[in-house]
Amino acid sequence: MGRLDAQPLSGKSKPRVAVIGSGAFGGWTALHLLTLGAQVELIDSWGPGNPRSSSGGETRVIRAIYGPDRIYVEMVKRAYELWEKIIAASGEPLYTETGALWLHRKDDAYVRSSVAILRELGFPVDKLSIAEAKDRYPQIDFRGVHSVWLERRAGALSARQACGVVRDAFQKSGGSYRQARIAPGAIAGGAMTELRLDDGTRIEADAYVFACGPWLGKLFPEVIGDRIRPTRQEVYYFGTPAGSQRYLPSHLPIWIDFGERIFYGIPDVHGRGFKISDDTRGEPIDPTSANRAPTAEGIARARHLIAERFPELANAPLVAAEVCQYENSPDGHLIIDRHPGASNVWLAGGGSGHGFKLSPAVGEMTAQMVLSGKEVPRLFRLDRLHDEAHRKTQFESK
Ligand SMILES: Cc1cc2nc3c(=O)[nH]c(=O)nc-3n(C[C@H](O)[C@H](O)[C@H](O)COP(=O)(O)OP(=O)(O)OC[C@H]3O[C@@H](n4cnc5c(N)ncnc54)[C@H](O)[C@@H]3O)c2cc1C
Numbered sequence: 001m002g003r004l005d006a007q008p009l010s011g012k013s014k015p016r017v018a019v020i021g022s023g024a025f026g027g028w029t030a031l032h033l034l035t036l037g038a039q040v041e042l043i044d045s046w047g048p049g050n051p052r053s054s055s056g057g058e059t060r061v062i063r064a065i066y067g068p069d070r071i072y073v074e075m076v077k078r079a080y081e082l083w084e085k086i087i088a089a090s091g092e093p094l095y096t097e098t099g100a101l102w103l104h105r106k107d108d109a110y111v112r113s114s115v116a117i118l119r120e121l122g123f124p125v126d127k128l129s130i131a132e133a134k135d136r137y138p139q140i141d142f143r144g145v146h147s148v149w150l151e152r153r154a155g156a157l158s159a160r161q162a163c164g165v166v167r168d169a170f171q172k173s174g175g176s177y178r179q180a181r182i183a184p185g186a187i188a189g190g191a192m193t194e195l196r197l198d199d200g201t202r203i204e205a206d207a208y209v210f211a212c213g214p215w216l217g218k219l220f221p222e223v224i225g226d227r228i229r230p231t232r233q234e235v236y237y238f239g240t241p242a243g244s245q246r247y248l249p250s251h252l253p254i255w256i257d258f259g260e261r262i263f264y265g266i267p268d269v270h271g272r273g274f275k276i277s278d279d280t281r282g283e284p285i286d287p288t289s290a291n292r293a294p295t296a297e298g299i300a301r302a303r304h305l306i307a308e309r310f311p312e313l314a315n316a317p318l319v320a321a322e323v324c325q326y327e328n329s330p331d332g333h334l335i336i337d338r339h340p341g342a343s344n345v346w347l348a349g350g351g352s353g354h355g356f357k358l359s360p361a362v363g364e365m366t367a368q369m370v371l372s373g374k375e376v377p378r379l380f381r382l383d384r385l386h387d388e389a390h391r392k393t394q395f396e397s398k
Contacts, residue, residue, distance in 0.1 A: 026211030028363025
């Protein structure tokens, strides 16, 4: 299927748009559509940031180091503006600034390739000597680390809570929200005519945006299919010593440790504990039916890293855990595009373990694409994925 000609809805005085999925991508898209003048209905099976969704759980990292991919740094910059705006409007403290510490056991080329872009776009980043790093962060054992970078403007966003705040802002501005499961309607004559709810109700709109995260492949098997592969990702919270401040954001930044596996962690931002997770892609997962208990092997791997890098926490108790999923695109880049066979259907997803921070900018890009036909960067379009060889070689490397 080729790309259809753009048919922007801007000609209509108040186009009706249905957004399916109130996770980070769908919630922000709905809010932007409303601000741009559309009449919007937002629909979700289980609600914003629900525990089956990829936007569920306590926190997400926002950082600007993106290797040589300038487009993401620009999106992070825009996203920061929009996060700040909604935090000011809602009064909800959705962001905790911590900085991000990049620990390299081998090459730090990824960070170095970002430095010029970061400086140009206003994200301060410092290279620390190992001695300086040891001095600043005595709770970290830097053995095996050859290079340390500190990104000063980085922090933790409250994930599930932010999705609720965005949905509330959407409703306060006149948007309509309902909890229901949607099945895409038939596509006839190059357009989708309606949506079907489980109870048989039908919803008609001028345009439909599907922001269904890890469910997108099942909803659109031909157009998306395994171009979005959900993988199981476990997140652990370990208890810190009584009265200790060393694991609070005031004393410890977010950290990323590039070893055989990439582990990252977030200091104790909400009193839930010291968060650690393995970024390695896990087993395939069904987001609807998966049992979300953490595995003994995953906990053991996290403990091993903690014993090596945060020795004081070697025997810390596991106090909480979350099992989430990445919704991986083949090359790790977002998917934001029109359905190639239906001119009034748009798809937004493929956050691939890094989409949350970008969601305000993703929503803006998607809303502008729907309402005014603004092109999205080729990097995010579906036709970049047509080459099978490209798909296979890129998937494991991110
Ligand atoms: C453990 C983990 C750590 C992560 N860490 C980071 C990080 O540090 N920084 C970062 O930027 N990103 C991170 N990410 C990635 C980021 O969280 C996701 O890419 C992003 O939240 C995806 O949002 P989404 O709206 O596309 O999907 P989702 O949040 O999954 O939303 C999709 C929604 O669609 C609804 N839905 C699906 N099908 C239907 C249907 N048929 N009818 C009605 N509703 C439907 C679902 O209920 C769901 O609410 C992480 C992800 C995980 C899992």
